[in-house]
Amino acid sequence: MDIDILGTLAVREKGVSITPTAPKPRQVLALLALGADQVVHVDTLSEELWGAKPPRSARPTLQTYILQLREMITAALESGSGDEAGDGGGEGAEPRSAKDVLLTVPGGYLLKSGQGTSDVREFERLAGMGYRAMDAEDYPGAARRLREALALWSGPALADVQAGTHLQTQVKRLEEGRLCALDQRIEADLRLGRHRELLAELTVLVSRYPTHESLCGQYMLALYRSGRRGEALDAYQRLRATLVRTLGLEPSPVLGKLQRSILMAGPEGVPPAAGSGRLTAIG
Numbered sequence: 001m002d003i004d005i006l007g008t009l010a011v012r013e014k015g016v017s018i019t020p021t022a023p024k025p026r027q028v029l030a031l032l033a034l035g036a037d038q039v040v041h042v043d044t045l046s047e048e049l050w051g052a053k054p055p056r057s058a059r060p061t062l063q064t065y066i067l068q069l070r071e072m073i074t075a076a077l078e079s080g081s082g083d084e085a086g087d088g089g090g091e092g093a094e095p096r097s098a099k100d101v102l103l104t105v106p107g108g109y110l111l112k113s114g115q116g117t118s119d120v121r122e123f124e125r126l127a128g129m130g131y132r133a134m135d136a137e138d139y140p141g142a143a144r145r146l147r148e149a150l151a152l153w154s155g156p157a158l159a160d161v162q163a164g165t166h167l168q169t170q171v172k173r174l175e176e177g178r179l180c181a182l183d184q185r186i187e188a189d190l191r192l193g194r195h196r197e198l199l200a201e202l203t204v205l206v207s208r209y210p211t212h213e214s215l216c217g218q219y220m221l222a223l224y225r226s227g228r229r230g231e232a233l234d235a236y237q238r239l240r241a242t243l244v245r246t247l248g249l250e251p252s253p254v255l256g257k258l259q260r261s262i263l264m265a266g267p268e269g270v271p272p273a274a275g276s277g278r279l280t281a282i283g
Contacts, residue, residue, distance in 0.1 A: 001116040007154030016076035025065045032111040041108040048164040070098035127181045146185035195225040
C-alpha cells in the first residue's frame with residue numbers, strides 16, 4: 001500500500017486508489033493512514049468524526065465507513081489479482097482480502113501498509129539523514145538530504161481532508177517537522193555561502209511566519225551578507241514590533257545578539273550566523 005499525506009490524501013493498493021471522495025470516510029482513512037501498522041482505537045475515530053459528544057449512531061455509522069473502505073480495497077485487490085503477488089502473496093498463498101489489509105482488532109482498526117511507500121516515513125528518513133549531516137558539519141550533504149525531504153511536500157499536509165481534533169494535532173506535528181527541516185536546510189545553505197540565492201525564499205517565509213525568530217535571523221544574515229545592512233536591521237525591528245504587539249514578548253537573546261553583531265560589525269564586517277539557536281561564525 002502506498003500512502004501520501006504531505007499534500008492531498010492519496011492511498012493506493014496495488015496502484016489503485018482506495019481514497020473515498022465523501023468527507024467522513026476520507027477522514028477515517030486519513031487517520032488510519034497516519035497510524036498505519038498501528039491500532040487506531042474506535043474512540044479516537046469517533047472523537048475525530050463527531051467531537052466529544054458523538055451521536056448514538058456513531059458506532060454503526062463508523063462500521064459503515066469501514067465497510068465502504070473495505071469495498072474499495074476489495075476492488076483494488078481484484079484489479080491487481082493478475083499481478084505478481086506482493087506483500088503476503090507468493091505461490092500457493094491464499095489470496096489477500098480486504099480484511100487482511102484493514103483489520104478489525106480489539107478496540108479498533110489497523111491499516112496494514114505492507115511493503116508499500118509512505119511519504120511521511122520517507123520525509124522523516126531523509127530529514128534525519130540531513131540532521132545527522134548537520135551535526136557532522138557536512139553542509140553540502142545536509143542541504144542535499146533536507147532539500148530531498150522537503151521536495152516530498154506538494155502542499156499542506158492533508159490539504160483536502162476535513163480535520164477534527166486528532167487530525168489537526170497530527171497536521172500540526174507534520175508542519176512543525178517541515179519547518180524544522182526547512183530551517184536546517186536554510187542554515188546549511190547559509191553556511192555554504194548561498195545568501196544571495198536565499199533572499200527571495202526568505203522574503204516570502206518571513207512574511208508567512210512573521211513571529212518565527214530563526215527564519216528572521218537567517219533573513220537578517222542573508223541581507224547583511226548581500227550588502228543590505230539597513231534592511232537587515234529593519235527586519236529585526238519589524239519582528240520585535242510584531243512579537244511585542246501580538247505576544248507581549250521581546251526577541252530572544254540569540255536574535256538580539258545577532259542584531260548587535262550587525263550594528264557593531266559595520267557595513268564591511270561579517271556577523272555570526274543565527275540559525276538553530278546558535279551564534280556560530282561562518283567563514
